[in-house]
Each structure stands twice: as structure tokens, then as C-alpha cells.
């Protein structure tokens with residue numbers, strides 16, 4: 535955490551009744567940064583956002599904004615505005631009245647409110663709709679009004695609580711880009727709660743992945759996607775195929791001996807701390823290539839092929855083939871394990887195949903205590 539951080543959340547613990555939801559959580563956000571809080575349902579994303587907004591009081595820890603302690607400041611004294619999933623617009627007010635609501639509460643002069651409402655309506659593509667009530671708007675328009683109401687008060691921090699999840703997929707993509715472009719143009723600091731990985735990836739400068747009230751990992755979208763630090767983050771970022779292996783660590787690589795489902799391989803550790811013994815290899819559905827087993831039958835050791843250093847080859851049998859669109863998806867059985875692998879062409883169920891997982895797409899981690907039996911043996 536740096537002293538220069540705009541918002542600082544320090545060692546904050548928050549719970550409901552006797553249950554702790556956030557456990558000594560610390561987070562810092564820079565001015566102008568767009569941070570996405572990503573995590574599965576119930577991990578505490580909304581609780582963290584509401585704590586930042588001042589709706590939840592921490593049992594311990596502190597919050598500071600621009601160097602000012604706001605731990606006990608009332609929500610309307612924090613210079614923040616929140617946009618909710620449910621829009622939370624006033625149904626009896628017009629679009630203009632909804633957008634101007636925060637300014638009216640602050641007793642801004644009527645002419646100033648009108649000018650600001652016009653400006654925001656134009657910026658958000660709502661011009662011409664100012665006299666309508668929320669019930670006369672589409673979901674995307676309502677969400678833009680909610681965003682306009684938040685922006686009208688020129689908050690120091692914009693808090694977004696799954697604001698796009700009620701919109702249909704096509705509108706959601708559009709509003710996603712609108713919010714991001716606007717945030718960049720206005721230089722607003724934004725914290726956005728979502729459980730949608732792609733949404734977090736395309737909108738945020740930094741992704742904070744929460745797991746049961748703690749930060750599992752934070753980093754740029756590219757970092758958390760390509761260098762997940764734990765099996766939880768790898769799985770959350772889409773590397774859901776898991777193969778249990780056994781190997782011997784030598785320097786910065788791990789050697790696995792030939793087994794019934796794999797030729798020998800030397801896999802790069804790429805700085806990960808692993809010790810000899812059991813570990814797990816994770817990869818994404820789109821990361822592995824399917825090779826037909828017959829192509830490799832002449833070679834007992836495909837790893838020896840030039841340029842295949844660090845590659846994991848796995849022998850398996852296709853169990854299911856489906857077409858989700860664009861590519862063919864295959865369920866491939868490798869011993870007792872099953873993995874999902876995409877390919878441009880359909881491979882018939884029952885076909886023996888070899889999967890080729892390149893080093894950059896392979897994530898290695900310590901095996902969990904209750905992990906599956908490894909399919910490989912450690913090299914002697």
C-alpha cells in the first residue's frame with residue numbers, strides 16, 4: 535500500500551451478527567483508477583463496497599480518502615456516489631428530476647441543476663427523454679439515468695454495484711463500454727462490483743479477486759488471467775481443467791516420468807514454489823490442442839520433438855463432442871480425470887487422442903490435501 539493512494543482500506547473487518555464477512559481486508563485505490571471487485575456469490579464484494587460507501591460499519595480497521603480518515607463519516611459526507619443493480623430510481627420523478635436529485639438535496643440553485651442535467655443527459659445519450667418517468671424507459675436507459683444521477687454530484691469515487699446485471703447481453707456490452715469510456719474521459723475513480731469475469735477484464739485497470747472475505751489476488755486483467763497465483767484464481771479465471779501429476783523438482787522445472795497417460799516431460803515452474811511430489815496442472819478449454827493419437831504412435835516420445843520443451847502431452851479418449859459455436863468442444867477422459875478441450879474440427883466420441891498443452895497455458899500448483907490420485911509418477 536502506498537502513501538499516495540487516494541482511497542485506503544486498512545485491515546477492515548466487517549460482519550453481520552456473529553459472522554465475519556470481511557476479514558482484516560486491506561485495499562488501496564489510486565485516483566482515476568477503475569478497480570473491479572470480482573468474486574463468486576457471497577464472497578463479500580457488496581459488503582466491501584457498502585463499507586467503502588459508509589452503509590456498513592467496520593468492527594475494526596479504518597478507511598481514508600485523500601488522506602482524510604472517513605471510518606466514521608456518514609455516507610453523504612464521503613464524496614461518493616453509488617449505482618445499484620436495481621437502478622433505485624424514484625418512480626414518480628422524471629428523468630431530469632432523478633438526475634438532478636442529488637444536487638437538489640445539496641440545495642444547488644435551480645439554474646445550475648438544469649444546466650448540469652442537460653449536460654449529463656447529452657453525455658449519456660438521454661437528451662429528449664428528460665420528461666419521461668422511469669417506467670417509460672428501457673433497462674439500458676434506466677441504468678444510464680442511475681449513472682447520470684451519480685455523476686451529477688461529481689463524486690470523488692463512483693461505486694458501481696453490479697449495475698449491468700439486469701440488462702440483456704447486447705445492451706450490457708454497450709453500456710459496459712460507455713461507462714468505461716466516460717470514466718476515462720472524466721478521470722473518475724471507480725470501484726465496480728461484478729461476478730462477471732469478462733466484464734471485469736474489459737472494464738478495469740485492476741482486478742481484485744475476493745475469496746471468502748479475503749483478497750485472493752489483485753493485478754491488471756492480463757496479470758490475473760495469465761499468472762494466477764492460486765488454484766482458486768486459476769479456476770475463477772477459467773483454467774478449470776485439472777490433472778493431478780507427480781514429479782521431481784529440479785531447478786526451475788519439474789520432471790514427470792512416463793505413465794499410462796503421458797510421455798515423460800519437463801515442465802517449467804516459471805518461478806512458482808513447488809516441491810517434489812504431487813501437484814496439479816490446470817489449463818483452459820481453449821489452451822490445449824487435440825492431436826490424433828495415430829499421428830504420434832510412431833514416436834514413443836513426442837516430447838523429444840524439437841521445440842516441444844516444456845509441453846505437457848496427455849493421452850485420452852474423446853467422450854463427448856458438442857458445438858457451442860465457433861469451435862467444437864470435446865470432453866476427453868484421461869484415466870479417471872475428464873477435461874474439456876476446444877478444436878476447430880469435431881473429433882468423434884471414442885477416438886483416442888493426445889492433448890498438447892503448451893507451457894504458457896499450463897499453470898502448476900501444489901496438490902490439495904484431498905486431491906485426486908496422480909496420473910503420472912515422479913521421475914526416478
Ligand SMILES: Nc1ncnc2c1ncn2[C@@H]1O[C@H](COP(=O)(O)OP(=O)(O)OP(=O)(O)O)[C@@H](O)[C@H]1O
Pocket residue numbers: 550551555573574575576577578579580581582729
Ligand atoms: N444484511 C445482512 N445480514 C446478514 N448477512 C448478510 C447481510 N448482507 C450480506 N450478508 C451475508 O454476507 C455474505 C457476503 O455477502 P455480500 O452481499 O457481500 O456478497 P457478494 O459477494 O456481494 O455476493 P453476490 O454476488 O451474491 O451479491 C453472504 O454470506 C451474505 O449472506
